[in-house]
Amino acid sequence: MLKQIFAHPIAHRGLHQVAHGIAENSKAAFIAAIVNRFGIECDIQLTGDDQAIVFHDEKLDRLTPQSGMVADISAGQASHIPLKESADNDHILSFQQLLALVDGRVPLIIELKSQEARNAQLANAVHHAAKDYMGVLCFKSFDPDLIRQLNRLKDKWPKGIVVERETPEGKSAATGFALRHLLHLPLTRPDFLSCDVDSLDLPAVRLYRATGRQVMSWTINSKARLEKAKAEADQVVFEDIDPTTGSPLPDQRVKELVSN
Numbered sequence: 001m002l003k004q005i006f007a008h009p010i011a012h013r014g015l016h017q018v019a020h021g022i023a024e025n026s027k028a029a030f031i032a033a034i035v036n037r038f039g040i041e042c043d044i045q046l047t048g049d050d051q052a053i054v055f056h057d058e059k060l061d062r063l064t065p066q067s068g069m070v071a072d073i074s075a076g077q078a079s080h081i082p083l084k085e086s087a088d089n090d091h092i093l094s095f096q097q098l099l100a101l102v103d104g105r106v107p108l109i110i111e112l113k114s115q116e117a118r119n120a121q122l123a124n125a126v127h128h129a130a131k132d133y134m135g136v137l138c139f140k141s142f143d144p145d146l147i148r149q150l151n152r153l154k155d156k157w158p159k160g161i162v163v164e165r166e167t168p169e170g171k172s173a174a175t176g177f178a179l180r181h182l183l184h185l186p187l188t189r190p191d192f193l194s195c196d197v198d199s200l201d202l203p204a205v206r207l208y209r210a211t212g213r214q215v216m217s218w219t220i221n222s223k224a225r226l227e228k229a230k231a232e233a234d235q236v237v238f239e240d241i242d243p244t245t246g247s248p249l250p251d252q253r254v255k256e257l258v259s260n
Contacts, residue, residue: 002158002191002214004136005107006235009243010039012219013056016239017249021087023063025054028088030101039107041218041237044095044126046115051075052095052125058113064092071118095129104135109194109216109237111162114143123149130157140194142168144184151189160216161188163205164196182208194218197225200232209234222246 014029015022015038022028025042033040043056048071055078060066064081073081078092093101095110102108115122123146130137140160141147147159161184167176178184182193182204193215195205200217209215209232217233220226223246229236236243242250 001136001138005039005109005138005158005192006214006216008037008039008107008235010041010107010109010216010235010237011036012041012237012239014040014042018085021085023083023085023090025056025063025093026083026086026088026090027093027101028086028090030098034102034105037106038243039109040102041109041111042098043111043113044122045070045113046118046122046125047075047078048072049074050118050121050125051078052122052129053078054093054095054098056113071115095126099130099133099135102135104133107136108138110137110139111194112139112141112143112146114141114146119143119146119149122146123153126150127153127155131155138191140192142179144179144188147188147190158191159188160192160194161190162194163199163202165199165202180204192216194237195233197229197233200228 011033013024015032016024016029030040042054044052045055047053053075055070057063058070060068064084066081075094081092083090112122138158139150140162142162150159165180167173180202193205193208195215195217197217214234216235216237217229218237220229220236220238221240226246241248
């Protein structure tokens with residue numbers, strides 16, 4: 001399954017283009033990626049009633065007309081919230097709706113957002129939703145505990161760790177050191193890494209790849225970043241550019257994708 005996951009460039013939060021009314025993590029962005037046969041990277045948060053939804057932030061404010069925490073609403077409420085930048089009036093999708101939409105047509109790379117004390121609930125929610133999915137799918141997370149929670153469930157999906165040089169906001173220097181040096185590997189046993197393009201030179205990342213294991217790199221949004229990722233990683237997670245040339249995504253192409 002990893003061979004299929006790494007076979008094609010991966011559209012970051014779907015093939016979104018805010019300037020053209022295609023919001024990140026939206027139905028239109030996912031359809032655009034499918035039309036172009038790109039893998040889809042997207043984000044999952046947990047609602048207050050322990051359901052998995054496709055959304056990047058902990059708060060609603062940046063991406064929707066509403067404010068407040070995702071953890072304070074139900075999945076039913078989330079389904080009625082429109083995405084602010086969507087010309088098609090797309091709403092927040094549940095993880096199950098995403099799986100039904102993609103239906104195995106392209107690989108899914110699912111980033112699970114840390115829920116701290118509720119990590120087990122998120123792992124259980126995505127495990128239950130995806131257990132009968134027939135397509136290509138993998139999970140990844142910055143949070144090693146989420147990967148350990150998925151390992152506990154013994155599902156069939158590949159799992160990866162997201163890594164960057166910077167210490168995550170709110171974490172201690174010691175935690176940042178452990179994360180960027182992959183000190184959790186004996187416990188998490190990831191099948192791949194997803195690495196910030198500016199962190200590909202981390203010794204632990206280079207050593208991991210030198211052992212024959214695969215690394216995808218994000219977020220590739222310029223020709224220079226594309227060239228760096230092609231030299232030091234096995235696949236790219238891109239936005240705003242053609243992932244084969246590094247040129248800006250043509251406006252007309254985006255318009256055609258929306259119409260499809």
